[in-house]
């Protein structure tokens with residue numbers, strides 16, 4: 557399998573499978589002399605790890621990260637940083653009964669047809685277990701950006717729609733996001749989401765979600781505006797996350813319904829400061845950050861591993877049915893929040909470094 561590396565100047569390569577001994581990543585291009593502790597990475601991994609509530613998969617993983625290289629005396633040395641997370645709670649027997657069948661909506665069919673071989677245990681490399689390694693890389697990118705940009709820098713994500721139930725993004729509260737199992741920014745909807753997702757899970761089904769990630773304190777000027785536009789690289793990063801089926805920057809798809817005057821974010825000067833009246837652009841103009849909040853949202857599809865019986869085929873070309881038992885997320889969107897944050901941190905650091913190289 558080719559292309560396991562993400563990024564241009566800040567690059568990470570992930571490795572490992574869902575039911576192998578471990579997963580991890582190697583980060584190349586991290587600036588030297590950045591204070592990094594395993595705990596900085598662990599905080600981010602803890603947000604993504606499974607088994608934390610009845611609304612996510614019950615696989616129990618500590619996701620304890622170990623730094624193997626690239627950090628000396630608590631500081632990055634500029635050499636490759638290698639991170640490892642051991643897998644602990646694999647139950648490969650859950651996959652025995654479906655090892656020759658292709659889960660509709662999952663990657664089983666295409667992996668087998670493309671490579672002629674497939675690690676069916678937990679989905680192997682197609683499992684979102686891989687995203688733990690991205691979160692670890694993102695934690696390092698975040699640390700670098702906090703030091704380089706300063707205190708005003710912040711990336712925060714939330715689930716803004718769970719299945720058919722949206723929330724009011726005007727009630728967005730960073731504090732609320734931290735206090736509920738859904739990363740929901742609007743506390744008035746949380747109880748309803750709980751009831752809804754429990755009923756979906758009980759019925760043996762699953763649902764999709766919309767996730768919104770916001771980046772604050774980003775300086776004007778990040779983005780190489782033809783073939784590495786900031787919005788293009790952010791969209792590509794989000795699309796690379798398992799189960800993501802659509803990405804919006806700012807008003808995104810909704811901007812098609814707006815008129816020119818509704819969509820244009822009017823600009824005014826206040827003393828030395830530039831003020832935008834609105835943010836339909838999602839903080840990016842001409843592929844370059846405008847200094848406004850960067851806003852990206854993405855849709856994830858419903859989990860394909862469900863108890864409800866579905867028609868499919870087996871690897872011998874026979875029609876059959878499949879019902880997936882075992883431990884799965886009833887809505888993958890919840891645990892996709894820290895993954896989206898990590899990918900945005902990585903893209904922003906990559907562009908921060910590229911901008912320094914050309915324009916500072």
Ligand SMILES: Cc1cc2nc3c(=O)[nH]c(=O)nc-3n(C[C@H](O)[C@H](O)[C@H](O)COP(=O)(O)O)c2cc1C
Pocket residue numbers: 613661662663682683684687797798799800857859860861883884885888891892895
């Ligand atoms: C955080 C996260 C957790 C996921 N958990 C599951 C899961 O428990 N069961 C499942 O079938 N798919 C899960 N997925 C989705 C699959 O990994 C994904 O559908 C599969 O790799 C096929 O890729 P595609 O959906 O991008 O086509 C998860 C995705 C993410 C982002």
